[in-house]
Amino acid sequence: MTPEEMQGFQDKLRQDFGHTIRVRVEKPLTPEEREALINHIRYTRNDFNASIEIIEPIPIDFDFEVLPFEEEIQKPIQSPQNASSDASSTTSDKKDDSNWVYGPNWIVLQNRLLNAITDLTHNERRLIMLLSPKVRAAVDKNANQRTFMLTASEFAKEYGLEKDGTYQLLSELSDSLLQKAFWFYDFKADEVVNRKGSSWVAECEYLKGQGRIAVTLTDTVTEMLTVFDKSNTFTKYERRYIVELGSYGILMFELVSSCLHLQSGKKAYSVAYLRQKFNCTDKYGKITDFKTKVLDKAIAEVEKHTPLKVSYTENKIGREISEIVFCIRDTSSTSLEDIVKVFSPAEIKKYGWKLKDKHEVVSNFPQSIKTPVETQKEIEARMAKPEYYAEYVRYLKKLTDFDEKLHIKNMLKRAN
Missing domain, CATH: 1.10.533 (Death Domain, Fas)
Structure with missing residues (x-):
């Protein structure tokens, strides 16, 4: 058989029987997950006759590794616990198998980070949020990457700022972020187990003359921006919703967005926690001032710039307001x-x-x-x-x- 005849024979086999694709996943799959994974690979490879070999190990967390010989791995479809819309709708139109679940227009955060006590300024918070899809895409390709670049042009375009002033702003942020930390909690059976603290960045450098900032995140922050599963519940939302929000507005939007999965549409937070969350432990001592100047202001921003409608009631112990109960409604799907x-x-x-x-x-x-x-x-x-x-x-x-x-x-x- 000539080389040409052999090539033709092989092409005919592939046409009739499809390719064989080997996939390694790092957890045993349910029948439903296995079927979903096979269908997804065949669809993305445009080879509906392909034979899919799935290698399943002893149960461990959701991590994936590329096999030798450049054979491709696909993630099994997951069911987000706190996602506000179906994961399939986030798929990028551009084929990108390494990041097919959440596209670049989505911010995705572990709830540990979303509910953490932070003291970021408005622009520090904006920078971290803008890094979210960048970190996710980069770590999908290189799990060890920790340094990420952000240009002045990207920051200015995202938030509608003058580009010339953004150079100095990024230079200032590279210094201020090094001084910031946050505190979060480990939970077990809905009980607080441990309070932990972490720095936001390990290193931060403004590259003068290049108009960009190099941010090296800690392992903890990187994990909170990239690992999403049943053990690491998360919230996702579209980037465009926070562009016009102030600092209080962003905090309120994230807080209530994490509650959209609740059937009751309601979530109670202690006043003490809300004061910490909004960095108001030493401000607005009267609860009436805190409600008017912080909560009401934040809700007004959220309702103006996002599809969420938010109201709240109060729970009291004696005469003192102890909890704020938020009622949240997503109007984006109102029919x-x-x-x-x-x-x-x-x-x-x-x-x-x-x-x-x-x-x-x-x-x-x-x-x-x-x-x-x-x-x-x-x-x-x-x-x-x-x-x-x-x-x-x-x-x-x-x-x-x-x-x-x-x-x-x-x-x-x-x-x-």
């Missing part, structure tokens, strides 16, 4: 079926006048209603009640210039 359908005051006024002379509308009104003014008032009163909504939509569509699509759009906007 027409989820809201009470009513007309806006402007629509009621406009169409009440237009319908007052329509016999089809007023023929069943009480005989006591005689004048046009009384008729219009009755129409407006009915349009304000949900039980008349469907009836008056029919009248408006048939008898007026009513734009139902615009009406629904505005109604959903008001509900959100």
